[in-house]
Amino acid sequence: MSDYKPLVGKLVINGALLCLTGLHIGASKDTLEIGGVDSPVVRDPLTREPYIPGSSLKGKLRAILERQKKLDSNRYSGQGVNRHECSKPTCPVCRLFGSTSKEKDEKNLPARLAVRDLRLTTDSKNLLQGIDTGLEYTELKFENALDRVSAAANPRQIERVPAGSSFDFELVYTVETEDQSQIKEDLGNLFSCLRILEDDALGGHGSRGYGRVKIQLKNENPALFARKIDFYRTADAEEKKKMEKVVQAFSSLEEVLEKVDEIAAFYGDGQNV
Numbered sequence: 001m002s003d004y005k006p007l008v009g010k011l012v013i014n015g016a017l018l019c020l021t022g023l024h025i026g027a028s029k030d031t032l033e034i035g036g037v038d039s040p041v042v043r044d045p046l047t048r049e050p051y052i053p054g055s056s057l058k059g060k061l062r063a064i065l066e067r068q069k070k071l072d073s074n075r076y077s078g079q080g081v082n083r084h085e086c087s088k089p090t091c092p093v094c095r096l097f098g099s100t101s102k103e104k105d106e107k108n109l110p111a112r113l114a115v116r117d118l119r120l121t122t123d124s125k126n127l128l129q130g131i132d133t134g135l136e137y138t139e140l141k142f143e144n145a146l147d148r149v150s151a152a153a154n155p156r157q158i159e160r161v162p163a164g165s166s167f168d169f170e171l172v173y174t175v176e177t178e179d180q181s182q183i184k185e186d187l188g189n190l191f192s193c194l195r196i197l198e199d200d201a202l203g204g205h206g207s208r209g210y211g212r213v214k215i216q217l218k219n220e221n222p223a224l225f226a227r228k229i230d231f232y233r234t235a236d237a238e239e240k241k242k243m244e245k246v247v248q249a250f251s252s253l254e255e256v257l258e259k260v261d262e263i264a265a266f267y268g269d270g271q272n273v
């Protein structure tokens with residue numbers, strides 16, 4: 001198979017991720033602070049604001065798709081987690097989320113999906129600045145793990161972003177084909193994984209009720225920008241309009257799924273070859 005990968009366009013998806021319950025995305029051990037809580041959340045080192053690393057959301061969506069497609073977790077991906085990776089362009093998981101070659105005859109498959117880091121919305125930032133928990137923007141929750149044999153309690157403090165907080169998100173899907181069925185498959189997979197995420201959990205301690213989230217694409221701004229590559233090559237307003245399809249806000253992810261055919265047809269009409 002040839003290595004040629006056309007760049008047909010980009011699909012930019014904007015929205016907000018609302019935390020319905022407290023969210024804990026743990027910082028790695030090397031960023032632990034002396035005298036800090038047992039299990040702190042990941043923060044921006046400059047602003048000290050908690051954020052959701054794009055890799056956390058992307059990894060969760062990948063795991064959901066792997067399970068949907070019943071793929072084996074054949075590679076160790078660090079931190080005690082295995083995941084599926086192959087380098088077949090026909091693999092729905094590796095095509096969307098990427099894979100790194102491990103064998104000599106394998107090639108890297110760059111991810112079509114990029115997930116930017118999720119930052120607190122301005123409203124949430126203002127709201128959380130006003131709460132008095134002794135921590136910046138977060139709260140502490142005590143969890144008591146009982147030793148099953150000795151019944152000794154082992155209380156731990158877990159830091160979390162309080163329920164009701166919102167994060168802005170941006171997902172960018174790179175369109176590498178004019179094959180409408182492939183675009184439809186990728187986008188169908190992406191939006192269904194986001195829907196499943198709402199009935200799953202993001203971050204740690206999901207089985208204790210943490211990390212229940214809602215994806216909100218309905219805001220004042222349009223949620224989807226489908227752009228053909230020529231959009232980026234012109235400054236002419238009329239030309240740009242032809243090369244971009246702006247889809248207005250949605251009230252639910254189901255509505256976005258209904259738009260997938262329309263979006264695939266926009267890229268797949270062959271006018272941009």
Ligand SMILES: [Zn+2]
Pocket residue numbers: 084085086087088091092093094095099
């Ligand atoms: Zn694969």
